[in-house]
Amino acid sequence: MEHDEEQGEAGRPVGRRSGALRIAGLTLAGALVLGTAVVGWAYWHLNHNIKSVDIDSALGSDRPARVETTPSASAPAAAPLPTGSLNILVLGSDSRSGKANKELGGGDSSGARSDTAMVVHLDAGRTKATVVSIPRDTLVTRPSCPLASGGSTAVAYGAMFNSAYAVGGPVCAVKTVESITHIRMDHYLEIDFSGFAKLVDALGGVDVTTSQDIDDDQSHLHLKAGAHHLDGKQALALARTRHGIGDGSDLGRIGLQQMLVKDLLEQMSSTRLLTDPARLYRVADAVTSGLTTDTGLDSLSELMRLGQSLKGLSADRVRTVMMPVVTAPSDHNRVIAEEPAARELWASLR
Template identity: 75%
Template structure:
């Protein structure tokens, strides 16, 4: 074990998608016809990338909520217990497509540009999504690396540095250290994967309360309702300048509105009437998917997706972890206590 902040080895380019879209579209695809079902199942299942977070972190973690693991729950049953899922958006600049969308260079490093803890209630009819500002200063624990070494622990560092130095494993461990809540599952999406999913769904309709003109995200929108393609939706998710106070908190509000709009788009898109579109969505989902090892199969994703069939956007409560400016750095924030602790306690 060493204190080197060694980049975590990982496969680049296959990152996750929307929780509900993944399970529901995959489940629907497999009932379209028996002829190509075998090849389709093999192809989509082979697309998925998994990370064995449980083995890497061992037993030194918060206790499980008592939920039925997705992989073992029958698709026709509602899983018991609540679930907490860490959903990350990665700002990876690797690959030509991500570099073009993100405006980055050749750097293969990445950070968790967006982080949401999704809490699904026992009946899967309501959910709470808690956003963690990426500018939050946290204690980053020592994290195991695939090489057998470890990252150095650090105090007062940016939350999104955990992913940069230790990949998904360190991101999960840092969130669990911050919240005291066990992350039952992990899902991640990068620039190109998010944009491709929005395009595969036919775009997404959003309403903005103010004009947006952000030179960094290259997005210009007048206040009002707009139907966005994938590249525009990604730009909206990354917009912070000219919105609210220009901080990450303003961007989080846009991201939360966008998540709800995507849930509505999934709910209103009848994919079963268009097998080719359904396949495009399912292929996009799985080919950009990275999950924990308990979710890295079609069976597990179908089970989880089926359990979310009754979850609509009006039953999703979007909140942000309470924060205050850091006393020693006004450009950063720290968790506001006891309010932040009360939020995390409600998810246990």
């Protein structure tokens, strides 16, 4: 016997309509579940990209005092964004860990060096910043540093600045910077060759303008003076080059690195990441894949919170300088801090 379909208003078959609604509802529910799973996996993946070092526990209390800050009175009571001044040690390392770093010319397989060192000082309110580069060839008194394997390194006089990272990793790099500056490093960020190149590529490259020809066989970079659009590998070569410019010293390379920092900030501010989720993910993946932080910044939520607190900081409000140095009397290929200028610079950032 045939069963007539139940008729609704205007004679429409109710059974067929309700079946279609059920299918649409199940499809939507499935899409939401899948979307939530994808977002959850992406967050997990980005979070697990980040490597961290517990610098606070390693160094203990024998450090410059931390600057105490209070939230803005106008900020909402629930989890207000931080607004206080902040000092971050940012290192670029030539680690040869991993295939990508090896292909990009990382250091010896037995270790890594910190050939780029910048102290980033964020003013209270976080709408202005000062980036101070420390030449790797600076001769310093390297303090005794605790080792992860136990024991500690010996104090070294007249040691090259970048040897701190080589002998004691991030912990010794932070302690050495604090001993030079007498400023507490609130956070530590390190990015390797591969992570930097991936970041530039994820942003679609970076526009730079060089004031002189660059001809460096060691970094494989050959550019005529003028405007250029660089991909990640070329931008990394620019950050590393020094033999094809000026007197071939690290001081000329610092000038290029500071120019590149400003150009990258401009590129990031002009790229509408929030309206392009796919590119935003690529940038986040690039940043976190080559990143090592202190334990205060070792999660995606903490990094996002730091980034959100900098929404009022534009590239034109970032000042880049180099720690004042002079040629070392003992070695014309090395430099030492120029006093009292260096001491006065660090005092201005406390």
